[in-house]
Every structure is written in C-alpha cells, then in structure tokens.
Amino acid sequence: YVVLGAKSRVAVIDLKKREVVATWPITGGPLPHALALDAAHHRLFIGSRVKKGHSYKPGKMVVMDADTGKVIEVLDSEGGVDELVYDAPSKRVYFTGTTGAVDVFKQVDQDHYQRLGLVQSGAIAKTSLLVPELQRFFVAVPKHVILTPPIPEAKEATIEDAKILVYEVIP
Numbered sequence: 158y159v160v161l162g163a164k165s166r167v168a169v170i171d172l173k174k175r176e177v178v179a180t181w182p183i184t185g186g187p188l189p190h191a192l193a194l195d196a197a198h199h200r201l202f203i204g205s206r207v208k209k210g211h212s213y214k215p216g217k218m219v220v221m222d223a224d225t226g227k228v229i230e231v232l233d234s235e236g237g238v239d240e241l242v243y244d245a246p247s248k249r250v251y252f253t254g255t256t257g258a259v260d261v262f263k264q265v266d267q268d269h270y271q272r273l274g275l276v277q278s279g280a281i282a283k284t285s286l287l288v289p290e291l292q293r294f295f296v297a298v299p300k301h302v303i304l305t306p307p308i309p310e311a312k313e314a315t316i317e318d319a320k321i322l323v324y325e326v327i328p
Contacts, residue, residue, distance in 0.1 A: 158201055158223070160189045167192070167201065167226065181226025186219040193243040193250065198267040199223040202250050204238030211237040211255035211281055218252055218262065220270060229268050235260040235275065239283035246289065247328065253278070253285040253296060259324075278322055287326070296322040 159168045161180070165187055169179040183189050186205025193202040203219040214236035220229040235254030242251040248264035257280055261273045279298030286295045298320050305313040 158192055158194065160192045160203060162189050165189055165205075167203065167221065169226075179226065181221070183219055183221070184228050185231030186217040189219070190238050191241040193241040194223065195243050195245065195264070195267075196223075197245060198264070200229070200267060202241050202243055204234070204241045204252055206237055213237065214254075214256050216252075216254055216256075218250065218260070218270075220268075230270060232262065232270060232272065234262075234272075240285045242285065242287045242294075244287055244289060244326075247326075249273070251285065251287060251294060253282060255281050255283055257282065259285065259294070259296060276324065279320070280317070282322070289326070292326045292328075294324040294326055296324070298322060 161168055165183045166180045168177045171178045186203055188206040189203045191204035201221040201223045205217040215233040216236045216238045218232045218234045234252050235258045237255030239255055240253040250262040252260040259276045259278050262270045263273045264270055278296045280301050282296050282298045284297040300319040303315040
C-alpha cells in the first residue's frame with residue numbers, strides 16, 4: 158500500500174507482479190501523508206493533514222478496509238501528521254503530528270477506535286519510532302526558531318536545539 162498524497166488515494170501494489178492493481182480514494186482525509194497497516198484485521202490507518210503545511214489542526218486518521226478500500230472510520234487527530242505506527246500487541250496507533258504532540262488511539266474492535274490521549278512532543282516533531290522490545294517510543298524534534306509575538310514584527314527569537322524525546326510505553 159502506498160499513499161498518493163497529491164491525489165488523496167491509496168495505491169495497492171501486487172509485489173509479485175510489481176504493479177499497481179487498484180487505487181482507492183481516501184475520503185475524509187484530504188491530504189494523506191502517512192500509512193500504517195494492521196494485517197491481522199485488514200485495516201489501513203492513513204494520517205492526513207487538512208491543509209498544506211505543518212501547523213494546522215485538527216488532522217485526520219482515516220481507517221480503511223485493506224481488502225476493499227472502504228472507509229471504516231475517520232477520527233480527528235493531532236495536526237501535521239508525519240508518522241503513523243501500529244502496534245499489534247497493544248492494538249494502539251501512534252500518530253505523530255508536527256503541531257507538537259503524539260496522538261494515541263486504541264483499537265476497540267476492527268471497526269472502532271478511541272483516542273487514549275495526547276502526549277506533548279515538540280514543534281515540528283516528525284520522525285518517530287516504536288521499539289516494543291524496549292517499551293520505548295522515540296520522537297525526533299528538529300532544531301527550530303521560536304519568535305516572540307507579534308509576528309512578523311518580532312525581533313526576539315529563541316533557538317531550540319534538536320533533540321530526541323524518549324517515552325516509556327505503558328501497557
């Protein structure tokens with residue numbers, strides 16, 4: 158499965174034939190950017206932005222049937238999605254947004270999901286990694302500039318260095 162962001166579609170690729178065998182529209186998520194798969198329940202999780210850029214909230218998490226492309230559920234989420242991770246043992250979806258937080262969703266059943274919480278990360282945080290063996294979730298926050306309002310007249314700026322945030326995953 159591949160997200161075709163500019164077209165708001167998912168391409169289904171047959172790996173043996175090495176060709177696209179279907180494309181499905183992503184309704185409810187206008188600017189898809191990330192994808193995760195729950196193979197056991199045949200579900201795709203698609204993280205979508207609602208506007209171009211990194212600073213708009215809310216975002217959307219679209220849940221699709223991985224066999225048919227049918228949209229199962231669309232949930233509001235953190236904005237500026239850049240990474241989605243599905244953890245099968247815990248049935249959680251970790252949705253990393255560039256607007257400063259990680260949304261954590263729980264699979265109630267294959268057709269229903271609920272938000273467990275929002276964990277603060279950092280401005281423009283994008284790349285994240287779940288390491289289940291360590292019970293850790295890592296989020297990379299790039300170096301960035303913080304301007305003091307009013308903007309664009311701001312003359313005072315603070316520079317925050319890049320960092321890796323480490324979270325303990327609670328079962």
